[in-house]
Amino acid sequence: MKANCWQGRESLAVEEVPDPKIMNSRDAVVRVTSSAICGSDLHLFHGYIPSMKKGDVLGHEFMGEVVEIGPDVHNLRIGDRVVVPFPIACGNCAACQSGLYSVCENSNPNAGVAERLFGHAPGGIYGYSHMLGGYAGGQAEYARVPFADIGPIKVEDDLPDEKVLLLSDVFPTGYMGAEMCGIKGGEVIAVWGAGAVGLLAMRSAYLLGAERVIAIDRFPYRLRMAREQAGAEPLNYEEVDVIETLREMTGGRGPDACIDAVGMEGHHSSAVLHGYDRAKQSVRLETDRPHALREAIMSCRNGGTVSIIGAYGGFVDKFPIGSLMNRSLTVRTGQCHVQRYTRMLLDRIRRGEIDPSFVITHRLRLEDAPIGYEMFRQKQDDCTKVVLKL
Amino acid sequence: MRGTPMEVPDGTGRRLLPRSLGLLSLGLGAAAIGAPSQVGRLIGVDDSMIARTTVLPGIGARELLSAVGLLVGRHPSGWVWTRVAGDAMDLAALANAMRDRQGRRRQRLGATLAVVAGITAVDVLAGVLSTRAAGARRRAVRASATVTINRSADEVYRFWRDFENLPRFMYHLESVRSDGDGRSHWTVKGPAGRRVEWDAEVVEDHLSEMISWRSVRGARVPNAGRVRFARAAGGRGTEVRVELAYAPPGGAVGRAVAKLFGEEPEQQIRDDLRRFKQVMETGEVVRSDGSPAGTSTRQQVLQTPARPRAARLPR
Numbered sequence: 001m002k003a004n005c006w007q008g009r010e011s012l013a014v015e016e017v018p019d020p021k022i023m024n025s026r027d028a029v030v031r032v033t034s035s036a037i038c039g040s041d042l043h044l045f046h047g048y049i050p051s052m053k054k055g056d057v058l059g060h061e062f063m064g065e066v067v068e069i070g071p072d073v074h075n076l077r078i079g080d081r082v083v084v085p086f087p088i089a090c091g092n093c094a095a096c097q098s099g100l101y102s103v104c105e106n107s108n109p110n111a112g113v114a115e116r117l118f119g120h121a122p123g124g125i126y127g128y129s130h131m132l133g134g135y136a137g138g139q140a141e142y143a144r145v146p147f148a149d150i151g152p153i154k155v156e157d158d159l160p161d162e163k164v165l166l167l168s169d170v171f172p173t174g175y176m177g178a179e180m181c182g183i184k185g186g187e188v189i190a191v192w193g194a195g196a197v198g199l200l201a202m203r204s205a206y207l208l209g210a211e212r213v214i215a216i217d218r219f220p221y222r223l224r225m226a227r228e229q230a231g232a233e234p235l236n237y238e239e240v241d242v243i244e245t246l247r248e249m250t251g252g253r254g255p256d257a258c259i260d261a262v263g264m265e266g267h268h269s270s271a272v273l274h275g276y277d278r279a280k281q282s283v284r285l286e287t288d289r290p291h292a293l294r295e296a297i298m299s300c301r302n303g304g305t306v307s308i309i310g311a312y313g314g315f316v317d318k319f320p321i322g323s324l325m326n327r328s329l330t331v332r333t334g335q336c337h338v339q340r341y342t343r344m345l346l347d348r349i350r351r352g353e354i355d356p357s358f359v360i361t362h363r364l365r366l367e368d369a370p371i372g373y374e375m376f377r378q379k380q381d382d383c384t385k386v387v388l389k390l
Numbered sequence: 391m392r393g394t395p396m397e398v399p400d401g402t403g404r405r406l407l408p409r410s411l412g413l414l415s416l417g418l419g420a421a422a423i424g425a426p427s428q429v430g431r432l433i434g435v436d437d438s439m440i441a442r443t444t445v446l447p448g449i450g451a452r453e454l455l456s457a458v459g460l461l462v463g464r465h466p467s468g469w470v471w472t473r474v475a476g477d478a479m480d481l482a483a484l485a486n487a488m489r490d491r492q493g494r495r496r497q498r499l500g501a502t503l504a505v506v507a508g509i510t511a512v513d514v515l516a517g518v519l520s521t522r523a524a525g526a527r528r529r530a531v532r533a534s535a536t537v538t539i540n541r542s543a544d545e546v547y548r549f550w551r552d553f554e555n556l557p558r559f560m561y562h563l564e565s566v567r568s569d570g571d572g573r574s575h576w577t578v579k580g581p582a583g584r585r586v587e588w589d590a591e592v593v594e595d596h597l598s599e600m601i602s603w604r605s606v607r608g609a610r611v612p613n614a615g616r617v618r619f620a621r622a623a624g625g626r627g628t629e630v631r632v633e634l635a636y637a638p639p640g641g642a643v644g645r646a647v648a649k650l651f652g653e654e655p656e657q658q659i660r661d662d663l664r665r666f667k668q669v670m671e672t673g674e675v676v677r678s679d680g681s682p683a684g685t686s687t688r689q690q691v692l693q694t695p696a697r698p699r700a701a702r703l704p705r
Contacts, residue, residue: 003697020698023677053680055695072673092671094540094626106668109681110693112660124678127696134680134696144698146676 003057003140004369004388009047012370017057020136020144022070028148029068030082034161035139036061036360037372037386038169039195040311043264044128045373048287049313051113051131058369059139060086060126061168063161064390066148073148082152084145085338086169088124088135091150095123102335107146108133117314122335139369139388153342162357163349165387166196171345171356173336174200174261177309178208180332181257185209190246190255190299191232192292194222196359196385197309198261202230203354205259214255216242216292218267221382229358237295238269246299254301262292263310280317287314297323308333362386398530398637399604399612407516408470412460414509415453415473422450434498435487445483452476470517477510533655534633537663539670543619543628546670547598550617553590559665559675561686562658573606586610612637630666632659657687 003017020029038061043049063083066076076082088108089101096104104123108114111121113131124146127137136144145152155164174197181189189205191198194217202213214233215226223234235245246255268274268291277289296306297320306329324331348354361384364372372386421429426446430436438445456476459469484506488499539546549555553574557563564579572592579585588609593602594616604614613636620629634655664685665675675684680693 005695005697018698018700020679023682024674026672051693053693053695055697057679057695057697090668090672090676092540093667094538097540106672106676109676109678109685111664111685112657112687130680130693130696134678134693136679136697144679146678147672 001141002366003136004059004366005054006044006052006056006058007054010045012045012058012373014367014369015055017055017140020140020142022068023144024146025070025072026147026149027070028066028073028076028082028145028152030062030064030084030138030143030145030152031067032062032064032138032141032143032390033081034063034165034390035059035366035388036165036168036170037139037369037376037388039197039376040128040263041373042377043311043313045377046265048264048281049129049131050117051110051129053130056127056129057136057140058127059137059143060128061165061170062126062138062143063155063165063168064138064143066152067142069148075149076152076154081155081157082145083155083164083167083342084126084138084143085151085153085167085172085342086125086128087151087335087338088126088133088146089150089339090147091339096150096339099337099340100334101337101339110134125335139366141366141390151339153346155346159349161389162360162387163355164346166200166356166359166385167338167342167345167349169336169338170196170359170385171200172338172341173197173309174202175204175207175341175345176334176336177201177259177261177307178204178210180307180309180334181205181208181210181259181305182330183208183210183257186211187256188212188214188250189257189259190214190216190296191226191259191261192216192266192296193261193263193310194219194226194230194232194234195261198259199226199230199359199384200356201259201261201309202226202232203356206231207348207354214246214249216295218269219379221379222384225359225384242295243299250301254299254304256301257305257307258296258300259307260293260296260310264288264290264312266291266293266310286317288312288316290316290319294318294320297329300327300329303328303330305330305332307331309336311335360385360387363389366390396532396602396614396616396633396635398532398635399607399609399614407512408460408520411470411473411513411516412457415457415460419450419453419455419457422446422453424450426450432498433484433502434491434495437491437495438487441487449476449480470513470520473513474510474517477506477513480506481510530635530637531655532633532635533659534631535656535659535663536629536631537660537667538622538627538629539667540627541670543598543621546628546630547601547619549670550619551595551601553603559669560662561665561683574603576605588613630663632663634659654687661686 001019002014005013005015007013066080087102089096089104090106093105107124108121110130114121124133124135126135178201187210189210191202194215205213216235216237217223218238226232227234266289280286281289300306366388375383376386426442430442435441456472484503553566554568556566562578564577567575574590577587588605590603590605593604595601600618602616605612615634618631622629668676677684679696
């Protein structure tokens with residue numbers, strides 16, 4: 001089969017690789033029909049996630065048709081159409097049973113490596129480094145899906161791929177980012193990053209009862225999408241001082257909750273400050289550039305919540321712990337526990353409350369995946385979300 | 391959860407000899423101090439005042455000291471060598487006494503000399519064996535690890551108690567065969583197809599709490615293991631703590647054995663327990679493209695790319 005393979009830093013190739021097989025009795029093999037490129041795939045592309053190997057198949061946002069099932073999968077049949085959550089989760093361990101699917105205790109065979117970096121190991125993720133399991137990803141014609149009796153959600157034929165594909169990651173991730181804000185009704189929520197996850201977090205914040213949503217980014221086309229598609233008030237950090245402006249926009253209080261939907265490769269309007277972290281990151285003195293996170297913490301109102309859904313990989317410095325501690329802030333974070341949300345969000349899609357496909361801007365063939373990465377990285381042609389069609 | 395440190399079984403099982411020698415020392419010492427005149431007559435030095443009042447009680451005191459060490463000490467090997475030193479002194483003293491004696495006394499001294507020489511040979515043998523055993527103990531490798539399993543202590547205990555299940559997650563084991571009455575036969579496959587096998591017996595078995603086992607006498611690689619099961623706080627399943635110990639022989643064989651038990655025994659047990667958890671909770675060892683055989687530290691270093699493989703699955 002064809003698969004999009006990591007070849008090294010900033011190097012990808014669509015190659016011919018063997019077809020996946022059933023390796024465990026609860027596996028399924030899925031013929032992929034749609035597969036998206038995630039913002040966090042760019043971290044892999046840029047070489048900021050350790051433990052990648054030449055030849056790794058990328059991709060963790062995919063859906064398709066079940067073509068093979070292991071002997072212990074009883075809830076799926078050949079021919080079922082499924083969306084696959086990006087965290088691989090067993091459903092049996094204490095974490096899964098508490099709904100913490102992305103920290104499944106059994107799905108990461110390379111937990112020992114992750115423990116060295118993180119203290120304890122998170123679960124496995126498709127196509128996302130060996131530290132997170134060494135699983136082949138779904139930017140391929142076929143994908144092996146472990147614990148197929150737990151993760152994949154069946155979707156009926158009348159819903160097109162694009163409407164449900166994003167249930168694999170960005171929609172639940174954005175939703176969880178909003179949910180972690182503890183919205184009770186009437187809150188002001190600021191979201192750093194108006195990419196796919198950020199846009200869906202904005203929409204989710206409204207779904208949960210927020211009164212105002214503010215979007216922070218530097219690309220006019222993304223801020224325009226935030227305003228037009230997600231009803232957010234746009235704020236360009238290259239034009240204004242974010243902390244000052246947010247104070248101004250909220251009567252001096254600051255937003256009730258701040259969502260970091262940027263992660264480890266943030267930018268700063270000050271070339272000097274950006275350069276400082278960029279330089280440290282490039283020589284691996286720090287692994288992540290936490291501009292958005294620093295600003296989110298500094299901006300948040302006293303006693304508010306900072307919700308981190310942007311991906312981070314390791315260590316940062318100049319972390320404003322004093323602001324966090326002295327102002328009674330709450331930090332909530334996590335890789336999304338997708339399995340917790342898929343059913344409920346699918347129902348919302350079916351009821352027409354939201355159609356997450358508004359973030360999709362580009363459709364390419366699998367063979368053109370490397371072009372898709374390049375466009376996405378360069379933000380060419382107003383690129384927000386690339387879907388590979390098979 | 392912690393108990394007494396686990397004893398690596400003594401492969402040679404030769405505790406008996408030092409202990410017997412301790413009893414001999416005790417008898418000799420008591421006789422030499424309690425009845426020096428009779429002893430002096432028996433060995434043919436009853437004509438010497440110094441022998442009766444000083445030398446024999448002195449030798450007696452020395453023997454009692456050795457006896458204490460041999461009978462009470464945990465590791466008698468050092469004390470066996472004090473006996474050998476004592477033997478040398480005695481042989482020298484007896485030879486000296488023979489020089490200026492004639493007749494029956496000389497005959498008795500000669501007989502005593504022969505007996506002491508015989509005892510010396512036994513002492514030297516005991517010393518060599520004990521020292522070897524002490525060396526094996528020094529090389530003994532111990533490791534332990536712990537994991538929490540989302541199953542009841544009863545279930546986890548029952549799975550482990552059937553030793554034939556262990557190779558499913560302990561990858562260094564090729565097979566374990568239960569022979570009934572608490573005995574089992576273990577096989578480990580080493581480099582170049584070399585097998586190491588031994589018989590083990592259950593030492594302690596407390597339902598749903600603890601099992602300990604050890605290799606029986608004569609094992610090439612004496613080893614022992616213990617597993618404890620305890621309810622995790624807040625009803626979060628069962629905390630499993632495993633301790634393993636083995637005493638590899640010295641030299642090249644020892645190095646080969648060490649290799650097959652893993653360069654990092656601690657890490658290996660942790661891997662074993664991770665797979666044990668997977669088997670107990672999900673039904674089998676979880677595989678990925680990069681780790682097709684499942685969790686193992688070695689495999690984590692030697693990852694194959696995360697892409698499907700053409701070849702058949704390894705074990």
